[in-house]
Structures are given as structure tokens and as C-alpha cells.
Amino acid sequence: MKFHQLMPSLLYFACLCFSLPAQSILHETKPPVSQKELQYRAAEKSPPLTAYSTGPVFPMQRPTITAKDLAEFATRSCEGDEEENPVVEYLKEQAAQGLLPDFADAVGVDMLPAGKENGPQDAISATLPSLYSSFNATAIGSGNPPDNAMAISNTGYIVTAVNSSIAIYNSSGTSLGSWTLYSFMNGAGAGVVNDFFDPTVLYDSGSNRFFLVCVVGRTPADSRLALGFSSSSNPTNSWNFYYLPGNILNNNCWFDFPRIGYSTSEVYIAGNLFNTTNSFNQAVIFQIPKAAGYAGNSLNYQYWYGISGAPFTLCPVSFGGTGSYGPGAYFVAHPSGTGTMTKFYNLTDNMSASNEQLLYYPITVTSYAIGPNAAQKNTTEKLDVGDSRIQNAVYMSNCVHYVYCAKANGTQNGIHYDRLNVTNNTIVNKRIYSTGGEAFTYPAVAWVGGTSTDKSVLISFQFSKSTVFPGVGALNVDNANNVSSWLTCATGTGFVNQNNTGNQTVSRWGDYTALCRRAGSNPLRVWGGASFGNTSNQYTCKIFQIGINGLLPDDPPVEERGNGDNTQPMVxxxxxxxxxxxxxxxxxxxxxxxxxxxxxxxxxxxxxxxxxxxxxxxxxxxxxxxxxxxxxxxxxxxxxxxxxxxxxxxxxxxxxx
Missing domain, CATH: 2.60.40.10 (Immunoglobulins)
Incomplete structure (x- = not known):
């Protein structure tokens, strides 16, 4: 769920199922703690707490979603009544009028916007990704906003969710079941309100399990976090659900916008607290040993609050490959509107260590600011581009890869991709992608390196402009930080006019998308979930499979062999x-x-x-x-x-x- 806040001062491992030829499962140890910024060791830690499972829940025995549910979710806003952030809205208006500086102009050669129409010509030199298969996830309907969540297991089970429904598919696009989040997570059995939103899901490739989180309620009295741990790699089997309090500090606040990640031994939930006037209070982190959740046992956990740097929307950093890293985890954050800093956090150890710390490293970066809302074809209705928060991040071999959207070339939003070296807390590479025409928003990133030191990634995103309906795209950034042209993963067939927030000129379009490396795939494949505009002027969720080289058995594209004399004929x-x-x-x-x-x-x-x-x-x-x-x-x-x-x-x- 998107929110607008007034900014401060201004404002256990499981056996793997039989799979395709497997990549090695890595369990990477984090490098030693940097001594660079130890004066920023400041965060409060709660005492250990305990939550209990509501009992094993079998999705295939739960009431499935109805047409009435889908119709309601398409028209109901999952936004709440938060105050508009005047700074963010002002920046969007200024950008639309061309009154903000072009932040891309200030960056170095390695940081120039890359596109066919701008930037160095040799920037477009990485291999264009290929689209291998896709399907419309119609079983989950058209949430408002969609809040696309998706994860895929090594055996090809897909769990995908939007506001406020969830479905399980196989990799051929066959729906194995669909439910409201309230039904799937047994909200009635937990005695919580029927107000589930902001779903997010990951596949823990180190444990071969799924982890699902969503928010319940938007008042201090109702606020909960709903947690789901799959009991096996097959998400149609039983799940263990837990409900944690949202008003954790008993300060009359409610929890919003959960972001999740995992390490070797734990899972993490970061989110924001809002008070009863819907103003931002602070960001918090839940630290949860995961083995008990997968087993359905009592769940010990703790949370962190009063975090240095007053971060907004902390993004947990999960492992980019097949396996995990640890102990502890990394987190990154940006302010929502404009800034010159990336806030980097190192949770140094597991909860069981008892001497774990949350260290803060402020890293100066090139200025960034959000651009204007996106135009659409055949309508004056705009699409809300959100803000400059960090959307998604992964870790591999001493490097955090993270993405966000901000103004780039001209007056439009572009994709910003940074590489952060955790051994010296510096940004070692940056890439801004913009064509000067389309607005690119809500990016997600997946690591696709051939070796642990190969920093290649795929990035997916949503796009729109005045001559194009809202769609979904992807691009490749290789190890040398060269960028490819962009691939269309979903072509819009109509504009979006799905608002009921009182603003009749801007529709919600996010607030996030998903990209997931399929563990064990050979050759490597990445799956994503995002939304495009349909002929009913609503959203449709597209699940898509992309890669860089080779073919996957599920749906291989036709390969042209060329005309050379030595070319072998196609089989x-x-x-x-x-x-x-x-x-x-x-x-x-x-x-x-x-x-x-x-x-x-x-x-x-x-x-x-x-x-x-x-x-x-x-x-x-x-x-x-x-x-x-x-x-x-x-x-x-x-x-x-x-x-x-x-x-x-x-x-x-x-x-x-």
C-alpha cells in the first residue's frame, strides 16, 4: 500500500526437492564489519518475544476466491488516509514543468543515462534479454493498487499476490488455486479484521520454502502483520501462519508497507509506523529465526526501533544466488522525494548471538529526485510514479545491488541501479537508464552472474508514455556495467483509470513489482510479476520468464540460425x-x-x-x-x-x- 508522509525537518535447512540441474547452493559469510562509521552504532532492540502458529492451514481446503471478491478488490483502495507529502507532490509538479535540474547531467561517464537517444553509444552494449514465456495471472484479479508480489521455487511452483488476493500457479501458467488473502491466511481463525493488503512473498532458496507477509488493518487497534511459512517447497501443501502486533511500541501507531528478506538463519520484515493522523513515525525491523516458522513451532522474534538516520522504507537485502548469506543481514534506504544519500545498515549477527548490533553507514551519492507522474495513451489520466524509495535489493559477493526510480533524462523518470561495496561502504558503479520518452517506474532486480564475482543483473520495470499504454519491460546490465536495450515483457492494451482516492486525474500504478531468480534452472531463468493496462482500463498482472542466453524447456523461442554455409540446420x-x-x-x-x-x-x-x-x-x-x-x-x-x-x-x- 502506498502512503504519503511528512518528512522530518521538512516535511534450519530443508532437503531440496528433485529439480532441474542444480546450481551450487551457497551459504556466504558476510565480510568483517567495517570500522569506517562505528560512531553510528545506534538502534534500540526489543526483548525477545514469542508468537504462536494458528495451526497448519491447508490452502486447498480453504474457501477460494469469488467473482464478487475480485470485483471488490478492483474498486477498493488499499491506500488508507495518509497525508499527502507536499514535498514529493511539489517535486513531481516541478519536474513536469522542466523546472528541476537534470540530475543525470552531474554524474560521471560510468553513470550517464543509457539509451538509444542519449548517453554514450557504447553504453548499449550488453546482451538484450529474451522473453521465453508469459501468462496473465487473471486468478488474482486487478487490485487497486496492484502491489505485485511473486516468487518461484526450484521446481516451478509460483506464488503470486496482489491487493488483496493470492494464487498458486505452475510454470506453464495453470492456476492451482486462488484465494483472498483473508481466506488463505485463515484470518477468521486468527480473529483479525478482514482487511489484508500489501502482500509480499519470497522463495528462500537456502531452505527451499516460501515466506509470505501482508499487513492487516490500518488503525492501531487493528494493526497486525500476517506471516506465512510454507511447510514444504510445494505451496499447495500446508502453511504455518503467525500474527505479530503492528502497534509494537504501544505509541498509537499502525504498521505499513512491509519489505521482506532472508539470510542463512533468519527472515526480516521492515516497514513504517504511522500515527492516528497518518503521519510517518519511524521505520522498524523485525528479526525472526526462520526454522521454527517453517516447522510450525513457537516463533521467537525481536524488533529494532529508534534507528539512526531516521530511515524511511528500509529495504532488506536478500541473497542473490541459490542459497543464503549471513549471519545477520543488510538493509538500504532512501528518503522518498529527493536526496544525496543512501542509508546503509548492517545487522551484524543473528538474534541468538545476543550481542548483535545495527550499524548505520551514510553514503553520499549523486543527487536524485522523483520525476513527474506518467502520461498514458488516449487519456489525460496520469499514473502515479510513487517516489524515490529503494524498491528492491540483492546481495552477492560483497556487493549490494539496488534499484529505484528518479528523474533522469529530460523530464521523465528513469531506472537507477547502484552497486554498493560492503567492505568499504562505497558506491562502485551506477547506471541510469532513460530514453527521454517513456517513464520507467517500480523496478526490481535479480542477480544473474555466471560466477559469484560476476555482477550481471536483470532489471524489470513498468513503463508508459503519451503514445503507449502502460506495459512491462526488462533490461540487462552486465558485469562491466554495460546496459542493454530494453525488452517489452507485456504490451498494454488500454489505459488505466482505476482510482477512487478523491484524485480523479491520477491512478495508482505500483506500488512495487517482483523479480525472482529461479533456483536450479539450467540455463538460468528469471521470473517476474508486474501489471499492464487492459481494455477495461484496469490492471492485469503478467507473470513472465526472461533470460540472457540459452533456452528453457517450458517454452523455447524460435531460433534463427543465419545463412552461412557452415550453419547447421535447425532441429x-x-x-x-x-x-x-x-x-x-x-x-x-x-x-x-x-x-x-x-x-x-x-x-x-x-x-x-x-x-x-x-x-x-x-x-x-x-x-x-x-x-x-x-x-x-x-x-x-x-x-x-x-x-x-x-x-x-x-x-x-x-x-x-
């Missing part, structure tokens, strides 16, 4: 009969000669079931016969690999016999 395969009910299914191949090939049968989630052929392909191999008598009804894939690269993939449908 093709045909399956007959298809669908198949019993007996044998035949697979005929073309252009397999003179290649080392592996031919595999994959499950609907892409898990290898058996190898049909492996070795040097003989000219006599033109077809294979596959016995499907032992397969359950459903879809399967026949994957053809040349080395580690998928060169063909054919779907088989098995029906009831």
Missing part, C-alpha cells in the same frame, strides 16, 4: 498421435545428424523423468517410440539438448485412459 521434432491415450507415442526428428545429442522426457514442471537417447546421433535415428502407459494424465515435454543448450522442445499431452 525440429513432431509428435504423433498427440494427444495420446495409450500405447506408444512416436517422435520424428529432422536435422539431427552429426551432433552429440541428449533427448529427455520432462515433467510438466520441467523436471527430467528419463533419458530417451544420449550420444552421437546416427544417421539412422529418425524417430523414437515412447511408452506412456506409466504417465499420469497431463502435459509433458520432449527436450533435445546439444551440449547444455536446448535446440528443440515438443509438448506431449497424455489424456485419461
Amino acid at each position: 525440429t521434432a513432431s509428435v504423433y498421435p498427440n494427444p495420446v491415450a495409450d500405447g506408444q507415442v512416436n517422435i520424428a526428428f529432422d536435422n539431427l545428424e552429426n551432433r552429440e545429442m541428449e533427448i529427455r522426457l520432462l515433467s510438466p514442471l520441467g523436471v527430467p523423468l528419463r533419458t530417451l537417447y544420449s550420444g552421437q546421433v546416427q544417421p539412422s535415428l529418425e524417430n523414437l517410440s515412447l511408452d506412456v502407459s506409466d504417465l499420469q494424465p497431463g502435459s509433458y515435454f520432449v527436450q533435445i539438448l546439444n551440449g547444455k543448450k536446448t535446440v528443440s522442445c515438443e509438448k506431449i499431452f497424455v489424456v485419461s485412459r
